[in-house]
Amino acid sequence: MKSIRRHFLSRLLPGFFLLWFGACLAVYFSFKNAWERRLESELREIADVLPVGNRGDADSFLRLDDIAEGDVGIYFRIWGSNGERFLKSQSLGQFDMVPPPLFSRKGEFGNQALESGDDVKTLALRINDTGGLGEINLLVAKSREESSERMTTIVIGLLILGLGGAGIFTLLLTICLKTSLMPLEKVGDMAMEIDAESMGARFPHEDTPSELEPIVGKLNDLLTRLEMSFERERRFSDDLAHEFRNPVAALKSIAEGALEWPEETPEENFRDIKSISEELQFTIENMLTLARIEKRKNRITSEPVNLQKVVEECWQLCSGISNLRKVTARIEIPPDLVIDTDLSLLRVLLSNLITNAADYCPVGSEIVIKPDDEAFFTISNPAPHLKPDDLPLMFDRLWRHDEARTDSSHCGLGLSVAKTCAEALALDLDARLSPDGVITFIVSEEYENRSSSEKVGSNTIAG
């Protein structure tokens, strides 16, 4: 499982440990250097005690022994200019020191391991004016034992400090991460509690860290969309239930009445049963049409279609209702406008849009069907009963402006069928409502295809 906390810890902790280790090393070496400088300084102090000038003789060097005796771990050895051995400190005992390759007047520092096992720092000096002894080479040494002990203490201290610091840092980092990630956990807990019954819930913006604001915003947007989908689903279920349960209830009640009072079953009951069956058939056929169009999406044929001719045909199909409602049509499609498209689907699309217009526009209205600069064609008619809020819903299956769905000669599938046809033909079907209450259905190229100037899916225009 991926964990942000683990991710942070796995990256921050090694980084911190490296830094900590580096700091400890720096401290260690700085102490070590300081001790080296101190040793060097001490060696020079010892060398300064040496006899210089005319006072220099062998006896004078014996004073070094006094120093060496008083301070354990101090050694010296004197060689003549020819390499002959003159003196050595008593602290060396039976052992001796090896002459370094270089002696100089300013002094050369070096290291040497004595045969006694003592590890020492040395200072090699050449002294010219010693008087009686002439030029001599002096090697002064001081044991590192004390500095080694101190450095060991420092290393142990640094180790304890390092481990303790690392532990404390790990703990602090863990707590800090836990606290910082708490709002994320809170959002997660809230998300867990949201179900179909609480789609109206939203994540609060107050107290939300700025880093989480975009996530919370997106989640709230998602919830809004989900709520709308659930609402749509619920409305569809209600509408579907109404479309089927009502006629079934009527059929059942008529049948029960006929069984209970067989002698009183008038002919009217049979007429009702016939009407109910026809309405049910209409609804079922529309739903099957939708299913068939959706299935056909991958089997769209293309042929040159004269748009004006098809529009005229579809208008003639709804002559019954248009005559009854005194609705007229102004068809402004140019006679030479030819579209390469699937004729049968275009016919279904057009007939549904035109029938919808003829059915719902006010009595005596005019329907205008014409081409448009930005669309293949548009169909407009007055719709004073529609509100802008209806537009996003009107292509939903079974949606009807009349929420009571009293008029059983409609089922609310016409526009859904038209929309599905448009999608199958790679077209966009959109609706706009003007401020003066005129609805316009716009059939245009699918948005994705609009950049293509010549070819529009399977629909091309000529003429």
Next chain:
Amino acid sequence: MRVLFIEDSKYLQKPVTKALKAAGYGFDATTDGEEGLWMAQSRDYDVIILDIMLPRMSGLEILKTLRGEGNETPILILSSKDSVEDRVHGLELGADDYLVKPFALVELVARVDTLSRRRYNQKSIEITVGDLCLNLATKTVTRDGKEIALQARQYALMEYLMLRKGQVVTRTEIDEHVYDQLDSQDSNVIDVAICSLRKRIEVSPESRPLIHTKRGHGYIMEDRGA
């Protein structure tokens, strides 16, 4: 007993009307929400059967308005909406019962019977006045063990008087609860019906009169003894 049926399906109205009339109910119906509300406000119905999806005013709005006005008429919601949410919502708004379409006519009548009984605090299915007994379930009337055959409207009148036994029932109340809009509004109709009913329940010369006239007020059904 008088029922108001507010339902926009013209196909459903006919069989329901027939079934309820056969069960002895006076019956008014409308397909419009606003008209339904007006009717419910205008008359004292024993039961209202209410659809939810209605033109001009939804059934839930009607229910809310009536309960808001203090109208306590039992209301049965008859709807195609079958989700638990919808049922709970309807009952929470003050409906007394909820029946989902499609339904059995006998079930609808039985539920209307129960609601109308509840309105008169009648828990038992039998009402007795002296030796006269009315069975609300079988819709039969017996006196001294002998069954009395009554027409639907006579039974409705008898049931209403017996549910209100011991109380003065005015002609207006009888008109409102027993007769529907299509029946004659002639005041003589009720007197004739009462007279006819008195004769029907007089099964022997020893049968005591049970329906008494309270002059200037109406009728009272009670056994005043020998």
